[in-house]
Amino acid sequence: MGGKKQNKVKEAGSDAKASAVKELKIVATQVITKEKVLQTPRLISLLYLIKRFDTIHERTLQFIMNYLQEKGAELGYKFTKLGNDPYSPSLKNDIVALLYTGLAEAEPRYRKIRVTSDGREALESISVPSSFRELLETNFNEIKSKASMIDAEIDFGIRKSNKLLKKR
Numbered sequence: 001m002g003g004k005k006q007n008k009v010k011e012a013g014s015d016a017k018a019s020a021v022k023e024l025k026i027v028a029t030q031v032i033t034k035e036k037v038l039q040t041p042r043l044i045s046l047l048y049l050i051k052r053f054d055t056i057h058e059r060t061l062q063f064i065m066n067y068l069q070e071k072g073a074e075l076g077y078k079f080t081k082l083g084n085d086p087y088s089p090s091l092k093n094d095i096v097a098l099l100y101t102g103l104a105e106a107e108p109r110y111r112k113i114r115v116t117s118d119g120r121e122a123l124e125s126i127s128v129p130s131s132f133r134e135l136l137e138t139n140f141n142e143i144k145s146k147a148s149m150i151d152a153e154i155d156f157g158i159r160k161s162n163k164l165l166k167k168r
Contacts, residue, residue, distance in 0.1 A: 045132040055112035
């Protein structure tokens with residue numbers, strides 16, 4: 001059982017070779033521009049929705065867009081459930097595209113999204129798809145009441161976590 005342990009001998013050159021060889025990977029990504037955003041009806045619809053609510057949480061946008069699609073809006077988002085919340089990765093990417101191009105911005109305190117002055121100017125110069133606009137306006141009071149409840153819940157959670165962080 002016993003026996004003498006033998007020390008492993010490393011080759012001196014093996015570590016030097018491993019650290020000297022580096023691989024370069026080139027990944028092509030599509031760059032989003034304001035022009036591309038303004039040519040995409042679903043991004044225009046999303047920007048219009050954010051403007052209509054003034055400020056809104058991203059999670060609330062997920063709920064609203066899911067609801068509007070259930071009502072018949074043809075936006076092409078595919079939603080799955082994360083817990084009880086609907087979630088669409090492509091909607092998340094569209095929100096990021098609006099933020100990246102400067103048409104929307106995230107409010108620092110409660111992390112709500114709002115349309116920038118550039119976004120408002122863009123919405124004035126282009127037309128929002130009429131079917132989306134009509135569906136939103138027809139159901140706006142119902143959507144607004146649901147959205148305000150979701151936003152209030154999120155704001156409460158943020159305030160609660162901020163208080164806990166301050167106590168530490």
